[in-house]
Amino acid sequence: MTTRERGIAAAQAAGGRLRLRLRVPGHARGPVSLGLPALLLAVVLATSIGTVRIAPLETASIILRHLHLPAGHASATDDIIVWDVRLPRVLSAGLVGAALSLSGASYQAVFRNPLADPYLIGVAAGASLGATIAIVSPLPLNFYDFGYVALFAFIGAMAAVAITYELARVGRTVPVTTHILAGIAVSAAASAGSSLLLMLNEQRAFVVFTWLYGDFTTSSWNKLTLVTPYVAAAMVFLLLCARSLNALQAGDDEARTLGIRVERLKAMVIIAASLATAVSVAISGLIGFVGLVVPHACRMLFGPDHRALLPASMFGGAIFLIAADLGARTLLSPQEIPVGILTAVTGAPFFLFLLRRQRRMVAS
Amino acid sequence: MSIPFKPWRAIRLAAALIALVSLTLSAACGGDDDASSTAVPTTTAPGATSTATAQPTAAAAFPFTFTDSSGTAVTFTEAPKRIISYSPGATETLFAVGAGAQVVAVDKFANYPPEVASLPKLEYSKPAPEPAVALNPDLIIMASRQEGQVAQFRALGLRVVLLNEPADLPGIYDHVVAVGRITGHAEKGVALAADMRRRVDAASARLAKVDKGPKIFFEVTADGYTAGPDSFIGSLLKLVKATNVAADAKTAFPQLSTEVIIAANPDVILLADGGANGGQSLETVRARPAWGNIAAVKAGRVHVIDSDVFTRPGPRVADAVEQLVKLLYPDLP
Numbered sequence: 001m002t003t004r005e006r007g008i009a010a011a012q013a014a015g016g017r018l019r020l021r022l023r024v025p026g027h028a029r030g031p032v033s034l035g036l037p038a039l040l041l042a043v044v045l046a047t048s049i050g051t052v053r054i055a056p057l058e059t060a061s062i063i064l065r066h067l068h069l070p071a072g073h074a075s076a077t078d079d080i081i082v083w084d085v086r087l088p089r090v091l092s093a094g095l096v097g098a099a100l101s102l103s104g105a106s107y108q109a110v111f112r113n114p115l116a117d118p119y120l121i122g123v124a125a126g127a128s129l130g131a132t133i134a135i136v137s138p139l140p141l142n143f144y145d146f147g148y149v150a151l152f153a154f155i156g157a158m159a160a161v162a163i164t165y166e167l168a169r170v171g172r173t174v175p176v177t178t179h180i181l182a183g184i185a186v187s188a189a190a191s192a193g194s195s196l197l198l199m200l201n202e203q204r205a206f207v208v209f210t211w212l213y214g215d216f217t218t219s220s221w222n223k224l225t226l227v228t229p230y231v232a233a234a235m236v237f238l239l240l241c242a243r244s245l246n247a248l249q250a251g252d253d254e255a256r257t258l259g260i261r262v263e264r265l266k267a268m269v270i271i272a273a274s275l276a277t278a279v280s281v282a283i284s285g286l287i288g289f290v291g292l293v294v295p296h297a298c299r300m301l302f303g304p305d306h307r308a309l310l311p312a313s314m315f316g317g318a319i320f321l322i323a324a325d326l327g328a329r330t331l332l333s334p335q336e337i338p339v340g341i342l343t344a345v346t347g348a349p350f351f352l353f354l355l356r357r358q359r360r361m362v363a364s
Numbered sequence: 365m366s367i368p369f370k371p372w373r374a375i376r377l378a379a380a381l382i383a384l385v386s387l388t389l390s391a392a393c394g395g396d397d398d399a400s401s402t403a404v405p406t407t408t409a410p411g412a413t414s415t416a417t418a419q420p421t422a423a424a425a426f427p428f429t430f431t432d433s434s435g436t437a438v439t440f441t442e443a444p445k446r447i448i449s450y451s452p453g454a455t456e457t458l459f460a461v462g463a464g465a466q467v468v469a470v471d472k473f474a475n476y477p478p479e480v481a482s483l484p485k486l487e488y489s490k491p492a493p494e495p496a497v498a499l500n501p502d503l504i505i506m507a508s509r510q511e512g513q514v515a516q517f518r519a520l521g522l523r524v525v526l527l528n529e530p531a532d533l534p535g536i537y538d539h540v541v542a543v544g545r546i547t548g549h550a551e552k553g554v555a556l557a558a559d560m561r562r563r564v565d566a567a568s569a570r571l572a573k574v575d576k577g578p579k580i581f582f583e584v585t586a587d588g589y590t591a592g593p594d595s596f597i598g599s600l601l602k603l604v605k606a607t608n609v610a611a612d613a614k615t616a617f618p619q620l621s622t623e624v625i626i627a628a629n630p631d632v633i634l635l636a637d638g639g640a641n642g643g644q645s646l647e648t649v650r651a652r653p654a655w656g657n658i659a660a661v662k663a664g665r666v667h668v669i670d671s672d673v674f675t676r677p678g679p680r681v682a683d684a685v686e687q688l689v690k691l692l693y694p695d696l697p
Contacts, residue, residue, distance in 0.1 A: 052498040077497060084520055085494050143490075144516035202617050207512065210490045217492050218516050329492060335472070336492050 006070050027307035031298075035315025039094065042319045046090045046326045047082060051333045054078050063087065089219035093325040093339075094318040096216075096280040097290055099231050101317025103273035104291025105298070105310055106238050109245040110266050110273075111176050118277040118291035121183035121270070122160030125190035127281040128212060130156020132194040135208050136201040143218040146226050149211065150282040157278035160186050165270070173263055213338035214285030216325050227279045234276040235314065241269055242306040249304070287340045289347030290317055296354055425550050430542065433528040434514055443548025444503035444523075448496055450488065451507030453678040454527055455480060457540055458505075460556055460679035463547035469499055476672060476680070493520055503546070530677045532599050537561055540679060556679060563682040567689045568603060570696055577605035578631035578692055581660070585637055586644055588619045596677055604688045606632075626654055632692055633660040636675070638668030667691050 047063070048056040057072075062082040064071035074082075103118040111120070119125075130152035135141065139148040168174050168182040198205050244265050247255045252262050277291070298312040321339070324346070328339040427441040448469045449455040455474040458467055464479055472485040486495055489509055496504065497520060506514055508528045517524045525546065530536045537557040544553015571577070580601060582591045591597040592613035601608050609628040610618055635644045646666040655661055669687065673680045689696070 051492070051494050077500060080520055081494055081497050085497065141512035142515045143512040144519060149512075200615060202615060203508075206489055206509065215490060217490050218513060220516065220519070329494070333495075335487050336490070 006072075025307060027305055028311045031302055031308050031312035031315060035312060035319075039315050039318055039322075042322045043090055043094060046093075046322050047086050049326060049330060050081070050086055051329065052078075052081055054082060058082075084221070088221045088224050089216045089325065090322055092219040092224050092283065093216050093321045095224070095228060095231055096284045096287065097294075097317040097319070097321025098314045099235060099276040099280045099317075100287065100291040101294035101298075101313040101320070102235050102238055102310060103277045104317075105295035105306070105313040106241070106245070106269050106273040107291070108295055109248060109306060110269050111180065112249060113176070113180075114296065115292070117288075118273065119286070119288070121179060121274070122164045122186040122190065123157045123274055123277045123281060124286050125187035125194075126160025127153040127157040127278060128286065129160075129190040129194045129197075130154070131211050131285075132197050132208050135211065136197050136204045141207070143211075144220050145222045146283070150223070154278050154282040156190070157281055158274065160190055161270070161274040161278070165267075174266065210338075211285050214287035214340040215328065215336065215338050216284055217336060219283075223283050227283055231276050231279050234272040234279075237272045238269065238276070239310050239314070241265065242310050245269070245306045245310075285340070287321070287343055289340075289343040290321055293343075293347040293350055294320055297350065425545070425548060428545070430525065430546060432525045433508075434511070434526040436526075438523060438525055440546060444501075444546070446499065446501045447503045447505065447547070448486065448499060448501045449474070449505045450486065450491060450510050451505060451527065451529070452476075452672070453529055453676040454505045454507060454539075454543065456676060456678035456680060457543045458547065461540065461544040461547065461549045461553045463543070463549055466547055468501060469496075493517060496522065505543075529596075531596060533564060533603070533681065536677045536681055539677065560679065560682040564603075564685050567682075567685045570689060571605055571693070574605050574693070574696075577607065579609060579628065580606040580632045580634065580692065581609045581625055581628070581630035582634045583637060583644070584617060586642060586648075588621060588625070589617055590620055592616050592618050597674055600674070600681075600684060600688060603685065604692060606688075606692055622654065626658060629658055630660050631663070631665065633658070633666040634691070635666065635668045636671035641671055644668070665691075 044056075044060075048054065048059040058074050058078060059082050061071035062074045062079050065074075066083050100118050104116070107116040107118060107120060108114055110116075131149050133156070134149040134152035137148075141147070141149070143149065164179065164182045164186045165174065167186065168179040170178070194208075198208060244255075244260050247258050247260055248262065248265065255262050255265075294317045295309065295313045298309055298316045302308040302312045321343070324342045325339050327342050328337045331337060331342075426443070427439060429437050429439045431437050443466070445466050446468045447458065447463065447466050449458055449467060450471045452471060452474045455467070455470045456476055458464060459477050459479060464477075467480075467483065469484045469486055470480050471488040471491070473488050474480045474483075474485070484495075484499070490513065491510060493513075493516060496517065502523060504517060504522050504524045506517075506524055506526050511526060511528070514524050514526050527539060527542070530539050537560060540557040540560065541550075541553045544550050544556070582597055582601065584590055590610045590613075591601075591608070592610045592615055593599070593602065593608060594613075595616040598608060598610075598616075609625060609630050610620060613620075633649065635642075635649070637644045639645075645668060646661075646664060649655055649666050650661050660666055669691075673687070674684045
């Protein structure tokens, strides 16, 4: 039997043994049935392509062998490249992309504002300040594991979100405009702090910049296995809030009459989305446009019903960022383009296109 | 009709998912972590600086254990044959001690000696591991810019030596000796370090009778960034007894305002941003408003220097010192 035939036989045997009876809710069926195979295809493609030429079948056999399934043989170097370098990187890009776009869609729902993105209420500036503090301090620099830089970035992000929330709170409610303004103020203060630290420690400035641009160069299984449970939990929670977020679009008071505890819903959605974003930023730096543009694109394709929009954003974000990261490491090989630049370069024209559509709709 | 919001159901489901995902991932990957981690020998106390102690004899060149800037003890049983150097300074040193033929790739900023032009160039800031792994190196030399990725490359089974840029001249001599030893050119390394020391000492000796040197402004960028006393260049300026305009600065590369520079009235201005680096020259400096009154500009003592030679702590540092003496003391016998 060839490697290919053995692989196919193994997959069929596994599928037969796992008789999964998972009921996908009606509205999510479209996005899931499109998104899941597309995501798997993206993962397989992205793992097979890179600076070093490795045949796709060899890539598949390396992955199968690590999953303790029968497979052919590959050289030690190729094995390291596929399993230890590329696969965690591709999966990290997928996870971060899904988290950022799902958070973005959730923020857009909670703030009822199409310009909301995951970095709106202080996550970006807080994470930057935390990372800067860690990088300029004498603490050891290790980007490969969830080290001090990632930890401080996460703490900084969540602290900024908490401070913003407290600043904006009026009694037991948090008015949307106040919340956004508080986010701008906290972000400005945190940015000023980062700049001051950088000025006093210029020899570390470049290290900070490369962290800020955002990239998946230092992806590892350690980081991925550590953060996935938390990000996955936050994402599942957000997905389950879809119906309530639908009701929220009619307005706070209207949602209240439908029995939704509006302030509690908003607080928990913000916490979950911020958590997912903060953890993503901690492992990959600041990658913009994913949380802003992908939900809009999915809204155009699947409509504004969050029961379809949220899963669609998740898959869309994952595929988008996997593709962007693939471009980042292959377009100018062996040099790497910061993935945030690629997301901006593709995101900005799309945003202009959205704006034109909006203007035409308003004019007609 | 109410749309229920049941957080507890969500939280239970989330907790179950955390458990399931953690179990799956640790089962799939737990075993591999041990297998793929490389056997790097015992870590000594952190903060140990790189040392190459007594002059080794040719017969005892290998095996030996070297402690790098990360405090890790790296063992060498034979001279490495496929070296990747991510530090331009280390690259110059490698070629200077005769290990050029053993280098297979350098970083993209390496431009000296001319032989590096034909070598593959790799990313300098946050290099990707894949191109490095594909080159099958048996030694990777990293410097402070790549410090955050030493653990990553080691975990992929590569032998990495972290050689942070030396901060002073004795550090450079040690660096040269260490690189020579690691690459199997111990004698050449020792000889080169001795020669550098001789040249620097000779240059200093010529200044023996000088009490105070000229006041100097070392321009890094046209908007006032200069080298403070804590920088490597600052230490060279101190060595040649020049008074640095930025002598009171607290950081290594402070930015001074124009009025401070004019008030200090330096006798000599050195431009690290001349030519291809920033296009500055005596003419452009003279054209700057208010700079025309500075003693250095009036006397025409504004010189463009090769910033690579002055900022890379490597074998050309002796050139830098000799050039400094020539520029600052043109009338010295």
